[in-house]
Amino acid sequence: MSDCIFCKIASKTIKSDIVYEDDKTLIFSDINPVAEHHYLVITKEHFSDILALPESEIKYIHKAIKIVVEKFGLAKNGFRIVNNCGPDAGQAVPHVHFHVIAGRKLSWPPG
16 A cells, blocks of 8 residues: 555555564564564565454464564563554554564653
């Protein structure tokens, strides 16, 4: 989708702090972190939210979440995975994404 900020990040039209990438997913640091570790896991293909995400794609999100948790040792003290679905739930970008958050400083919800 040409006007989607996450699609622009996935296509590298917009610069971001990418920490992991494969054929299906991309993980980057949140620009406004609510904790010491705050990463966004997105699909490279545009899906508006988790309800639009085909079941066959969920395994790629799960794999990417496990990779970022292991890469930064987040399981040691615990972490959370957050998915907001729809504007009333706080989904600011209409592209399926998951927040992976860990660390002492936590202010949720953001903003």
